[in-house]
Amino acid sequence: MxxxxxxxxxxxxxxxxxxxxxxxxxxxxxxxxxxxxxxxxxxxxxxxxxxxxxxxxxxxxxxxxxxxxxxxxxxxxxFLGAAYEHHFDFTRECEAALERLADETRETAQFCMLDGNKYTVVRMREGARPFRISTDIGQSVPIPWTASGRLLVTHMSDAEILDFIPKEDFRLPDGEWLDPQAFLAEVRQAEADGFFTFNSIVDSFTHCFAVPVMDEGQAAATLCLVTPKADGLANRDRYIDCLKAAASGLSHAPKRG
Structure with a gap:
């Protein structure tokens, strides 16, 4: 039986x-x-x-x-999603943080997480620019293509990271392959710095910034800015400071109701 x-x-x-x-x-x-x-x-x-x-x-x-x-x-x-958001104050705090970031920088601000072994944008607030720079909410993207991806796997060992990320996800949009060892080196540098920035792999016109939102000692999510390349480089330090200040206010969340 x-x-x-x-x-x-x-x-x-x-x-x-x-x-x-x-x-x-x-x-x-x-x-x-x-x-x-x-x-x-x-x-x-x-x-x-x-x-x-x-x-x-x-x-x-x-x-x-x-x-x-x-x-x-x-x-x-x-309705299930609405019930989840009602139970967690974190969503409302996140929306407020994104609004402040977009107002302070005029750039597109995003809240990002892992969805399985992919990266996804969970929340977004567009900046005040006349043209749109963003990724669709909920779209799954290979982790190595993103600035956030370097931070969201920092709690894993190098071997765990390579086992977690599908091998084909190291193939970039232009068909070139990203060396996994180079990716691991960037992960460890991002972990030491507490942020990661780079010229976007997906869009040659943009520069991406990401800082971790910490929960129980690991990066549970990231706050990001997606900016025109020239403006991002010119305002690099200020944008990183804005992101870190916003992330520090979220890092004790989620708060259970």
Whole structure:
């Protein structure tokens, strides 16, 4: 009987893993898809994907969108997110910090975290410039492409970092490969300095700044500025000081309500 119970529990766990995989896939694709398209692109059996999609539809986690049986993330996820934000004061503190940074620097300010083994922008406040410099909120980006990525893995050993980051993520947008050892050296320098800045790998016109938001001795998140290259270099010290001051106010969060 114990073996049967273990097998049933294992199937439920695999079903949950697959359901989360479907949700995360739709989040990354940012478009409604048919269940058979989801199954093909995540490499899952169509029968199990259809079963899970129907379960998620019944519970409002997915909704039909765009016709032809396409599905996308459901509004219940919004209410779950709203409940999370109500429980944690951290979100409101973060929004205030980003607003201050954008006002003080006129640059685009971002709050960033790891999402699995990728980097993502969680919150953003655009600066006062007439043109837009930003990354879409929630978009997954390889860790080595980002200034924040050098700070968000500092709590790991070098071997853990190389095991954590997919090898293909060291291929840069222009097709060149970033030497993993060079990346590790930048991680350790960022850890010692308490910040990291560089000319963006993704956008040749911008300069990026990041400082850690500390929680229990490690970088749980980062505050960032994304600036035009010339302005970023000209105001480097001031921008770093602004970021550090803002991050210090967040580093004792989250506060539980």
């Amino acid at each position: 114990d073996a049967i119970a273990d097998e049933a529990g294992g199937k439920r766990a695999r079903g949950l893993d697959r359901a989360f995989e479907i949700l995360d896939f739709l989040r990354q694709k940012r478009q409604a898809l048919k269940p058979n398209e989801i199954a093909a692109q995540i490499g899952a059996p169509r029968s199990s994907v259809y079963e899970l999609v129907n379960l998620l539809l019944r519970n409002g986690i997915l909704e039909f969108s765009g016709g032809d049986g396409r599905v996308y993330l459901g509004r219940k996820l919004y």
